Amino acid sequence: MNITTEQAAAHAGVTxxxxxxxxxxxxxxxxxxxxxxxxxxGAKYLLLDLDGVPYMSSAGLVALxxxxxxxxxxxxxxxxxxxxxxKSVAMNASSSAQPLVKLLNPQPRVTRTLExxxxxxxxxxxTDEAAALASF
Amino acid sequence: MIxxxxxxxxxxxxxxxxxxxxxxxxxxxxxxxxxxxHAVDExxxxxxxxxxxxxxxxxxxxxxxxxxxxxxVLHDHAxxxxxxxxxxxxxxxxxxxxxxGGLGIxxxxxxxxxxxxRALSDGNELTLIKQVKPxxxxx
Numbered sequence: 045m046n047i048t049t050e051q052a053a054a055h056a057g058v059t060x061x062x063x064x065x066x067x068x069x070x071x072x073x074x075x076x077x078x079x080x081x082x083x084x085x086g087a088k089y090l091l092l093d094l095d096g097v098p099y100m101s102s103a104g105l106v107a108l109x110x111x112x113x114x115x116x117x118x119x120x121x122x123x124x125x126x127x128x129x130x131k132s133v134a135m136n137a138s139s140s141a142q143p144l145v146k147l148l149n150p151q152p153r154v155t156r157t158l159e160x161x162x163x164x165x166x167x168x169x170x171t172d173e174a175a176a177l178a179s180f
Numbered sequence: 181m182i183x184x185x186x187x188x189x190x191x192x193x194x195x196x197x198x199x200x201x202x203x204x205x206x207x208x209x210x211x212x213x214x215x216x217x218h219a220v221d222e223x224x225x226x227x228x229x230x231x232x233x234x235x236x237x238x239x240x241x242x243x244x245x246x247x248x249x250x251x252x253v254l255h256d257h258a259x260x261x262x263x264x265x266x267x268x269x270x271x272x273x274x275x276x277x278x279x280x281g282g283l284g285i286x287x288x289x290x291x292x293x294x295x296x297x298r299a300l301s302d303g304n305e306l307t308l309i310k311q312v313k314p315x316x317x318x319x
Contacts, residue, residue, distance in 0.1 A: 066196075069225040070189040099196070101221050102284040153214060160290050161283065 045071040047078045055177045057088035060148075064096035067104035075104070076120055079111035079145075088144075089180045090115060093173075095149035100157050108145065108163065115144035141168045148176050181205075181244075187228045187237040187256065195241065196221055199252065206245040208312040215291035216252060216310055222284035223254055223263065223306060231258025231304070249293070249309050257303035263288070264297045264306075 045065040052058040059082040067075065079090060090111055094100075110120035146168045150158065158164040170176035183198045185191045199217040204210070224239060231237075240255040266282045268289060288295065294309040 066193060068189075068192045068196075068221060069229070070192050099218070101192075101218065101225065102287055103225065105283065157218075157287070160287055 045074050052177050058180050059087035060091045062093040066099040067097050068101045069103040072103040072107040075107040076110045079114050083114045090145045091148055091176050093148045100154045105161050105163055112145045183241045187232045187239050192221055202243045203250050206250050208250050212310055212312050219288045219291040219308055222288045226284055227256045250312055252308045254306040260299045262297040264295055
């Protein structure tokens with residue numbers, strides 16, 4: 045997993061994290077760490093570019109949830125929390141998409157994983173980067 | 181076909197590649213091969229994190245085809261744990277009201293047609309089964 049961090053020049057407070065590689069139990073903590081670093085350096089919103097992620101397991105779902113928690117100023121839940129992590133997202137988001145972390149260009153299999161878990165409901169998903177940035 | 185690996189998360193990519201490559205050799209289609217690779221990833225992650233709990237160990241993965249099914253058997257030597265006995269979430273309830281636990285197990289259930297657990301004297305055996313098209317109809 046390779047993660048690059050970019051500040052969105054025309055959108056204050058928005059950081060773009062571009063992920064390359066499979067997102068699984070071996071590396072999901074790297075995404076949590078990158079989200080935490082972004083939050084600590086002033087990011088108020090995150091756009092996660094998933095175009096380079098061909099595979100995501102439940103560990104990746106937990107990392108997405110943890111990124112939301114960090115942007116909310118909370119400590120991430122236990123990474124092994126599973127459904128309780130989703131429960132927390134749902135409660136925080138009042139059963140609708142939360143505005144802090146958005147997703148760009150997830151590949152079909154990653155989208156399928158999001159849908160199977162029900163987490164697609166809690167993330168706005170974009171296929172156009174300019175539109176995604178303008179939405180914050 | 182058998183793969184024996186150390187129970188380390190860093191081996192997940194190798195395991196997925198082994199599953200996809202060999203299930204395709206057994207005439208499973210790409211969607212079935214991907215589903216099995218994902219299911220095995222979730223099961224192996226649980227074995228490493230909740231079975232071995234960071235202790236050294238091994239996992240053996242065997243793939244075979246029986247009729248119109250591909251079967252994958254996972255052997256480990258961690259303390260007994262039956263993931264098939266974890267109750268599924270009540271999907272009729274809103275997400276925020278579901279009981280916690282077993283996200284990887286939930287996804288596994290979505291990606292296989294059947295799975296069976298057997299406690300062994302020295303560990304666990306978990307068999308994942310997925311229906312595939314008859315070989316004759318895939319040409």
